[in-house]
Amino acid sequence: MATITTPSNRLFSAAAAAHSGHRLPLLPPSIRLPFRPRRRRFSVSAHAAPLGAKPTVLVAEKLGEAGLELLKDFANVDCSYNLTQEELCTKISLCDALIVRSGTKVTREVFESSAGRLRVVGRAGVGIDNVDLSAATEHGCIVVNAPTANTVAAAEHGIALLAAMARNIAQADASLKAGKWLRSKYVGVSLVGKTLLVLGFGKVGSEVARRAKGLGMHVIAHDPYAAADRARAIGVELVTFDEAISTADFISLHMPLTPSTAKLLNDETFAKMKKGVRIINVARGGVIDEEALLRALDSGIVAQAALDVFTEEPPSADSKLVLHENVTVTPHLGASTAEAQEGVAVEIAEAVVGALKGELAATAVNAPMVPAEVLSELAPFVILAEKLGRLVVQLVAGGSGVKSVKVTYASARAPDDLDTRLLRAMITKGLIEPISSAFVNLVNADFVAKQRGVQIAEERILLDGSPESPLDFIQVRIANVESKFASAISETGEISVEGRIKDGIPHLTKVGTFQVDVSMEGSLILCRQVDQPGMIGTVGNILGEQNINVSFMSVGRIAPRKQAVMAIGVDEEPSKESLKKIGDIPAIEEFVFLKL
Ligand SMILES: NC(=O)c1ccc[n+]([C@@H]2O[C@H](COP(=O)([O-])OP(=O)(O)OC[C@H]3O[C@@H](n4cnc5c(N)ncnc54)[C@H](O)[C@@H]3O)[C@@H](O)[C@H]2O)c1
Numbered sequence: 118m119a120t121i122t123t124p125s126n127r128l129f130s131a132a133a134a135a136h137s138g139h140r141l142p143l144l145p146p147s148i149r150l151p152f153r154p155r156r157r158r159f160s161v162s163a164h165a166a167p168l169g170a171k172p173t174v175l176v177a178e179k180l181g182e183a184g185l186e187l188l189k190d191f192a193n194v195d196c197s198y199n200l201t202q203e204e205l206c207t208k209i210s211l212c213d214a215l216i217v218r219s220g221t222k223v224t225r226e227v228f229e230s231s232a233g234r235l236r237v238v239g240r241a242g243v244g245i246d247n248v249d250l251s252a253a254t255e256h257g258c259i260v261v262n263a264p265t266a267n268t269v270a271a272a273e274h275g276i277a278l279l280a281a282m283a284r285n286i287a288q289a290d291a292s293l294k295a296g297k298w299l300r301s302k303y304v305g306v307s308l309v310g311k312t313l314l315v316l317g318f319g320k321v322g323s324e325v326a327r328r329a330k331g332l333g334m335h336v337i338a339h340d341p342y343a344a345a346d347r348a349r350a351i352g353v354e355l356v357t358f359d360e361a362i363s364t365a366d367f368i369s370l371h372m373p374l375t376p377s378t379a380k381l382l383n384d385e386t387f388a389k390m391k392k393g394v395r396i397i398n399v400a401r402g403g404v405i406d407e408e409a410l411l412r413a414l415d416s417g418i419v420a421q422a423a424l425d426v427f428t429e430e431p432p433s434a435d436s437k438l439v440l441h442e443n444v445t446v447t448p449h450l451g452a453s454t455a456e457a458q459e460g461v462a463v464e465i466a467e468a469v470v471g472a473l474k475g476e477l478a479a480t481a482v483n484a485p486m487v488p489a490e491v492l493s494e495l496a497p498f499v500i501l502a503e504k505l506g507r508l509v510v511q512l513v514a515g516g517s518g519v520k521s522v523k524v525t526y527a528s529a530r531a532p533d534d535l536d537t538r539l540l541r542a543m544i545t546k547g548l549i550e551p552i553s554s555a556f557v558n559l560v561n562a563d564f565v566a567k568q569r570g571v572q573i574a575e576e577r578i579l580l581d582g583s584p585e586s587p588l589d590f591i592q593v594r595i596a597n598v599e600s601k602f603a604s605a606i607s608e609t610g611e612i613s614v615e616g617r618i619k620d621g622i623p624h625l626t627k628v629g630t631f632q633v634d635v636s637m638e639g640s641l642i643l644c645r646q647v648d649q650p651g652m653i654g655t656v657g658n659i660l661g662e663q664n665i666n667v668s669f670m671s672v673g674r675i676a677p678r679k680q681a682v683m684a685i686g687v688d689e690e691p692s693k694e695s696l697k698k699i700g701d702i703p704a705i706e707e708f709v710f711l712k713l
């Protein structure tokens with residue numbers, strides 16, 4: 118038997134990966150979130166839509182017709198463009214989903230103003246730097262984007278800017294329209310044989326590279342996360358950052374804006390570039406230190422720049438960069454083709470509708486991606502996990518404070534085959550919802566646990582035997598607390614419960630050191646007693662008098678006539694009087710009533 122400990126900070130690895138511009142493999146689009154719909158009892162929304170009512174989607178920036186039609190089939194759609202931040206915050210409390218492009222800042226204030234009603238933010242495009250992802254996660258709001266439909270449009274715009282800049286198209290056009298005929302002033306540079314550096318070899322970058330090869334350019338790329346064979350397949354060489362920037366004649370930027378890419382091009386990096394280098398940016402303004410670029414243009418290190426994106430959009434009317442003679446600019450038009458906008462609209466509408474239906478969208482950027490086949494196999498264990506969390510927390514004596522939770526997954530499968538992110542989220546949901554007003558879901562489970570100071574450590578036990586089922590049992594323990602049911606304390610001094618799946622149904626199989634076997638449905642009475650004949654009948658009679666249906670009973674004992682724990686499943690909640698009568702039975706040493 119081997120024990121493998123897993124750090125619990127992996128739940129949102131997908132979010133972190135997406136944030137760094139590095140996506141996990143995409144999944145089939147229709148994966149259902151294994152959560153029941155939000156129950157009104159735990160709703161944190163002050164303005165939740167009436168049950169059964171259509172959800173409301175606020176479309177805050179222009180979206181293609183085909184996408185709007187898809188949304189209207191499922192939801193009430195409010196198209197309100199050019200909202201001020203204040204207007205957005207006012208409207209949002211009446212919306213279940215919000216769709217934006219890059220022009221709307223979805224700030225923490227927006228999530229706070231939604232008072233818990235906003236469940237989905239759809240970014241109709243790739244870059245999610247205008248959405249406060251941490252705030253979304255903290256509010257349990259899923260963020261989805263449309264990462265593929267505008268790739269070609271952005272790549273084509275990059276190539277258009279490259280060619281227009283090299284041949285001074287914009288400047289010559291403006292000059293001719295101003296009545297001048299300046300043929301010698303606008304002599305350009307050729308592209309063929311020149312070295313183009315693609316910085317960020319993702320979807321757009323690789324399409325730019327492919328097109329630049331067709332123009333006869335020598336293309337190199339730098340991307341710390343890209344696979345060399347993918348680059349090689351289109352005749353592109355992946356090189357180090359320093360080598361890349363010091364050899365390129367043209368540099369085209371295609372990475373996301375993240376803390377690690379912000380101001381990646383700055384005074385220091387411009388100083389390492391070839392004199393006369395030309396820069397194209399259709400990624401994000403913030404990846405260039407714009408003041409440093411201005412200095413590099415003025416000193417001649419950078420001969421020309423072509424910019425579609427700016428740190429502040431729109432840039433100020435007197436921006437020296439925008440007005441610079443050697444700079445060609447467009448107002449963030451990379452994704453703006455008719456075809457791309459229709460495609461993006463459909464891509465985001467499908468993702469938002471799916472997320473509102475409770476499906477885990479393949480393009481979610483702040484929730485773990487769990488493959489469909491894993492989800493279906495884990496489904497019963499997901500319910501077991503929540504019930505164990507819900508049960509174990511009710512065994513804690515008031516005032517103890519839950520801080521340290523240990524979860525053990527026992528399985529005959531290799532540890533890497535078991536994805537525990539969902540299970541951990543559901544245990545957290547079970548642990549936290551009964552003792553707080555928080556609404557916990559797959560998106561915010563780790564955050565809520567951390568916020569409440571609850572540490573969840575996971576370990577895996579590798580069992581012998583055939584690995585048909587993903588799990589044999591799950592054990593949840595809470596350390597450093599007192600229990601209102603002393604028999605739930607294990608040899609290690611922790612409150613401990615253990616459960617298994619039997620015939621597809623979650624069963625409680627161990628409490629403290631006592632083996633029991635009760636299905637985890639309805640409610641549960643746990644009694645510690647001295648094992649003796651007639652106990653089951655006595656308790657059954659008390660409950661029968663009150664017309665309480667007993668669904669099952671199970672006795673786990675240390676040895677005949679010694680201490681035993683009796684677990685009684687009941688369909689209805691017994692009255693205080695009935696519970697008192699049970700407690701008054703002389704052989705019963707302690708008992709507890711638990712809601713599952
Ligand atoms: N101007 C526009 O209208 C427009 C349109 C589409 C996309 N974009 C922007 O273009 C960028 C790229 O989009 P995409 O769809 O190709 O995204 P992508 O995620 O497919 O590719 C981004 C690539 O950048 C790489 N990367 C991350 N950090 C890096 C670093 N420090 N150095 C080099 N590479 C790094 C990633 O590994 C990834 O391969 C995004 O910022 C997106 O918002 C702009």
Ligand SMILES: O=C(O)[C@H](O)COP(=O)(O)O
Pocket residue numbers: 218219220241242243244245267449451452453
């Ligand atoms: O990140 C993107 O997809 C592009 O920057 C497009 O932004 P837009 O939707 O505002 O055109």
